[in-house]
Amino acid sequence: MADKRAVTLNVNGKDYRITVEPRRTLADALRDDCGLTGTHIGCEHGVCGACTVLVDNRPVRSCLMFAVQAEGRNVRTVEGLANGEELHPLQKAFWEKHGLQCGFCTPGFLMLATGILEAEPDISDEDLRDVLSSNLCRCTGYQNIIKAVRAAASEMRACQPSASL
Amino acid sequence: MSALGQPLKRIEDRPLITGTGRFAADEQRPGQVHMRVVRSPVAFGRLVGVDTEEAAALPGVRAVWTHADIADLPPIDFRMTRIQGLDPYRQYVLAKDYVRYVGDPVAVVFADDPYVAEDAAEMVFCDIEEEDACLDATLDPVPFMPETLPGVLSEPACIVKAYGDLDAAFAGAAHVIELEVKVGRHTGVPLETRGALAVYDAARDVITMYGASKVPHYNRDSIARMLGLPQDHVQLSEGHVGGGFGIRGELYPEDVLVCRGAHVLGVPVKWVEDRREHLLAANHSRDQVHRMRAAVDANGFIRGLADTFFTDQGGYVRTHGGTVSDLAAALLPGPYVIPAYRVEGHIRLTNKTPAGTYRAPGRYETTFARERLMDAIAHRLGLDPVEVRKVNLIREDQMPFDRGIDALGTHVVYDSGKYHDLLERTLARVDYPALQARFAARRAAGEKVGIGLAFFIEKSGLGPRDRVTLTVLPDDRIEVVTGVASIGQGIETAMAQICSDVVGLPIENIRIIHGQTERISEGYGAFASRVTVMTGSAVRLASQSLQETAFAQAAPLLQTRPDDLDLVGGRVVARSSGAAISLSDLAAQLPEGLTAEGVFEADHMTYPYGVHVAQVKVDPETCGVAVERYLVAYDVGRAINPMMIDGQIVGAAAQGIGGALLEEFVYDEAGQPLAASFADYLMPTSHEMPPVDVLLREDAPSPLNPLGVKGAGEGGITAVGAAIAAAVDDALGRPGLIDRLPISPNRLHAVLGARA
Ligand code: FES
Ligand code: FES
Numbered sequence: 001m002a003d004k005r006a007v008t009l010n011v012n013g014k015d016y017r018i019t020v021e022p023r024r025t026l027a028d029a030l031r032d033d034c035g036l037t038g039t040h041i042g043c044e045h046g047v048c049g050a051c052t053v054l055v056d057n058r059p060v061r062s063c064l065m066f067a068v069q070a071e072g073r074n075v076r077t078v079e080g081l082a083n084g085e086e087l088h089p090l091q092k093a094f095w096e097k098h099g100l101q102c103g104f105c106t107p108g109f110l111m112l113a114t115g116i117l118e119a120e121p122d123i124s125d126e127d128l129r130d131v132l133s134s135n136l137c138r139c140t141g142y143q144n145i146i147k148a149v150r151a152a153a154s155e156m157r158a159c160q161p162s163a164s165l
Numbered sequence: 166m167s168a169l170g171q172p173l174k175r176i177e178d179r180p181l182i183t184g185t186g187r188f189a190a191d192e193q194r195p196g197q198v199h200m201r202v203v204r205s206p207v208a209f210g211r212l213v214g215v216d217t218e219e220a221a222a223l224p225g226v227r228a229v230w231t232h233a234d235i236a237d238l239p240p241i242d243f244r245m246t247r248i249q250g251l252d253p254y255r256q257y258v259l260a261k262d263y264v265r266y267v268g269d270p271v272a273v274v275f276a277d278d279p280y281v282a283e284d285a286a287e288m289v290f291c292d293i294e295e296e297d298a299c300l301d302a303t304l305d306p307v308p309f310m311p312e313t314l315p316g317v318l319s320e321p322a323c324i325v326k327a328y329g330d331l332d333a334a335f336a337g338a339a340h341v342i343e344l345e346v347k348v349g350r351h352t353g354v355p356l357e358t359r360g361a362l363a364v365y366d367a368a369r370d371v372i373t374m375y376g377a378s379k380v381p382h383y384n385r386d387s388i389a390r391m392l393g394l395p396q397d398h399v400q401l402s403e404g405h406v407g408g409g410f411g412i413r414g415e416l417y418p419e420d421v422l423v424c425r426g427a428h429v430l431g432v433p434v435k436w437v438e439d440r441r442e443h444l445l446a447a448n449h450s451r452d453q454v455h456r457m458r459a460a461v462d463a464n465g466f467i468r469g470l471a472d473t474f475f476t477d478q479g480g481y482v483r484t485h486g487g488t489v490s491d492l493a494a495a496l497l498p499g500p501y502v503i504p505a506y507r508v509e510g511h512i513r514l515t516n517k518t519p520a521g522t523y524r525a526p527g528r529y530e531t532t533f534a535r536e537r538l539m540d541a542i543a544h545r546l547g548l549d550p551v552e553v554r555k556v557n558l559i560r561e562d563q564m565p566f567d568r569g570i571d572a573l574g575t576h577v578v579y580d581s582g583k584y585h586d587l588l589e590r591t592l593a594r595v596d597y598p599a600l601q602a603r604f605a606a607r608r609a610a611g612e613k614v615g616i617g618l619a620f621f622i623e624k625s626g627l628g629p630r631d632r633v634t635l636t637v638l639p640d641d642r643i644e645v646v647t648g649v650a651s652i653g654q655g656i657e658t659a660m661a662q663i664c665s666d667v668v669g670l671p672i673e674n675i676r677i678i679h680g681q682t683e684r685i686s687e688g689y690g691a692f693a694s695r696v697t698v699m700t701g702s703a704v705r706l707a708s709q710s711l712q713e714t715a716f717a718q719a720a721p722l723l724q725t726r727p728d729d730l731d732l733v734g735g736r737v738v739a740r741s742s743g744a745a746i747s748l749s750d751l752a753a754q755l756p757e758g759l760t761a762e763g764v765f766e767a768d769h770m771t772y773p774y775g776v777h778v779a780q781v782k783v784d785p786e787t788c789g790v791a792v793e794r795y796l797v798a799y800d801v802g803r804a805i806n807p808m809m810i811d812g813q814i815v816g817a818a819a820q821g822i823g824g825a826l827l828e829e830f831v832y833d834e835a836g837q838p839l840a841a842s843f844a845d846y847l848m849p850t851s852h853e854m855p856p857v858d859v860l861l862r863e864d865a866p867s868p869l870n871p872l873g874v875k876g877a878g879e880g881g882i883t884a885v886g887a888a889i890a891a892a893v894d895d896a897l898g899r900p901g902l903i904d905r906l907p908i909s910p911n912r913l914h915a916v917l918g919a920r921a
Contacts, residue, residue, distance in 0.1 A: 038184020
């Protein structure tokens with residue numbers, strides 16, 4: 001067993017001081033060491049996207065990143081999306097549009113979509129579909145996920161008229 | 166307004182969108198150890214020895230077990246089967262004498278840390294004398310375990326069903342049409358892998374396993390029996406479940422191992438499989454070859470049908486016994502009259518992962534077979550494929566239609582259906598003549614585009630019964646305890662809608678308990694699209710019984726007679742005086758509170774039906790098939806929540822498209838799996854998914870239950886393979902070209918080359 005290292009992870013604005021082996025993935029560290037089990041693991045080889053989180057505001061597959069690599073960076077997970085009781089527009093839209101069934105893929109899709117829409121609020125439908133094809137869902141057939149993200153995109157645009165300046 | 170039939174938002178969603186769900190891997194207990202399974206690296210061989218010494222010496226390892234350490238555990242029994250003679254083919258929780266597929270559990274490691282458990286598992290050495298793997302279920306049977314079970318061959322059973330005079334049908338036939346088709350090996354692949362946490366409470370002498378699903382009561386009984394414990398010393402508890410699709414929640418070796426581990430080691434034992442393990446170890450499905458012979462009239466009417474098929478069930482016979490083959494044999498005739506029929510279904514074992522049920526088991530395969538046959542008949546006789554179907558469909562005035570054979574031990578009687586009517590509605594929905602003209606024009610312009618249509622029958626609502634109890638709680642809330650399990654498809658909302666329809670409380674006030682063996686004595690679980698039919702009916706009966714009790718108890722308080730009372734918005738209201746009392750207040754005044762029970766029994770299944778229409782485009786360069794649009798027309802009798810049904814249909818269609826075009830467990834000649842990651846086992850992404858239109862109908866409610874419902878969970882997948890195959894034939898102008906699924910680019914390239 002390799003030696004453990006002390007690492008500080010900043011997740012959703014809060015510092016977590018943890019001690020992990022260098023080989024520990026960010027996904028495992030978030031789930032087991034920080035207790036943030038909203039980030040899910042569906043494949044551990046970078047295909048399904050269930051483990052998607054934002055690192056410095058960009059979508060990252062946390063199963064392909066080591067926890068030690070996330071030190072000093074800003075990590076955001078599904079637990080940080082809502083503002084207290086007030087759901088994020090994407091969360092609301094997934095609920096409204098029935099964008100989830102079992103909900104296992106949902107945190108990954110929510111974080112992927114948050115990353116896209118923050119970076120590119122005016123993304124075209126076609127590009128959106130393209131980006132969303134990087135995550136897997138086995139229940140919904142994607143139709144309602146795409147509807148939900150589109151609905152959230154227009155709501156987010158409406159709420160922040162000058163955000164993209 | 167009644168909650169029934171409304172597209173209400175689901176009550177189960179909030180934890181799932183905020184990251185506070187409790188899936189199996191989210192369960193943690195102080196002091197837990199992690200289990201890792203050592204799996205066979207070869208497909209078939211004599212297990213000579215297992216060397217665990219090095220692994221056991223690794224710091225942090227608590228124990229390493231092989232079969233010898235758990236030799237008292239019997240093999241895993243069947244949950245459903247009436248077929249005799251399957252016993253020798255059951256799987257032990259750790260391999261005994263032989264390994265029979267890559268992934269067969271050979272040993273198990275318990276360690277303080279999951280990474281260490283994995284390290285240790287890699288140090289375990291399996292000494293196996295490798296033998297030639299059998300990978301083709303259509304070849305003659307071979308010895309199952311040659312040295313230890315001499316004479317036991319790899320055909321555990323052959324299912325024969327028949328009705329009508331087949332000889333006469335063939336003797337008078339204008340045409341005889343033969344066709345062989347194959348459906349590849351694919352399966353459910355839920356996005357959450359399997360996992361479990363077992364906790365032993367020494368004070369109460371109770372083992373509790375978290376991470377249960379599908380059939381918790383049955384599995385509780387089985388685990389208790391295997392471990393030699395009284396039934397109530399094992400409890401199963403379900404949390405959130407990341408998709409089931411038939412494969413999750415069957416009793417697997419790992420479930421028994423975590424329970425035995427917790428019991429013997431005295432610490433909580435957690436196990437979460439990785440994706441590779443899932444693809445090697447959880448049930449596969451499909452993998453059938455059908456050889457059909459049809460006797461046909463001049464106008465395309467099928468006078469008789471004979472079929473011989475082979476189901477490749479992999480290394481062992483698991484919990485379902487012969488379910489898939491039994492359903493395939495019974496439902497091949499589908500929606501057509503077919504007055505004479507004989508089927509012989511060979512269940513064969515090979516050296517692949519054991520197979521079980523996957524959404525629409527036996528129907529995806531046989532719908533592909535039968536509908537390909539219908540297309541072949543149309544082509545041979547120069548008739549329109551839609552016309553051939555019309556000639557053969559069972560008419561409305563023939564309902565209920567007794568098929569004259571059994572499925573899963575129940576007599577197959579189609580309860581209701583307006584097949585011709587649905588076909589017409591489907592054609593109208595897609596504007597079939599115009600669509601055909603448009604596609605013909607595109608083909609004339611050089612595009613390889615085509616349309617395919619397929620009809621199917623589903624079955625749902627398998628008995629024997631379901632029980633629910635209902636309790637009125639303070640604050641206008643109701644708790645409904647069921648014995649079913651959720652598999653992530655919205656049963657809480659559907660059950661709450663059914664209860665709300667009677668008691669008038671909003672669905673948010675109705676709490677549905679499921680998957681907790683400690684809360685209710687019996688339960689039959691979630692499979693075969695039975696929940697809405699069986700549990701839903703029990704919820705309705707319980708709600709009505711609650712209403713009756715409430716009226717009887719409230720009448721004296723409101724100084725009136727029970728028949729003067731209404732139940733509105735959770736309040737009992739006297740029509741004459743307007744006096745009212747809420748259910749919660751009433752319950753508070755009664756020493757026993759206010760509770761009710763509902764039991765629904767059924768000895769026949771219901772049979773929903775539908776039509777799929779696929780529009781595809783083939784790229785002649787890459788041989789890739791793109792589905793441009795898709796339609797599912799489905800009569801579910803009565804739709805409790807159309808939004809959720811729509812979701813299930815679209816999701817199922819996506820899985821069907823996967824099985825038709827992308828997904829296949831491929832093996833090399835030695836039996837090594839070549840699709841053991843998501844890089845090789847390809848599932849549809851949003852890219853491959855066409856817009857799916859759903860034509861949801863309630864034209865033929867089931868007469869067999871108080872709601873009129875038929876299960877809606879499977880019909881989105883059933884005919885996808887058949888419809889897409891027909892569309893690809895049409896696109897290429899080559900009737901009968903596609904006789905095998907999946908239609909992968911390399912296979913399409915090969916057949917185009919071979920038959921050009
Ligand atoms: S778990 Fe990270 S991509 Fe699948
Ligand atoms: S909702 Fe189940 S995997 Fe997406």
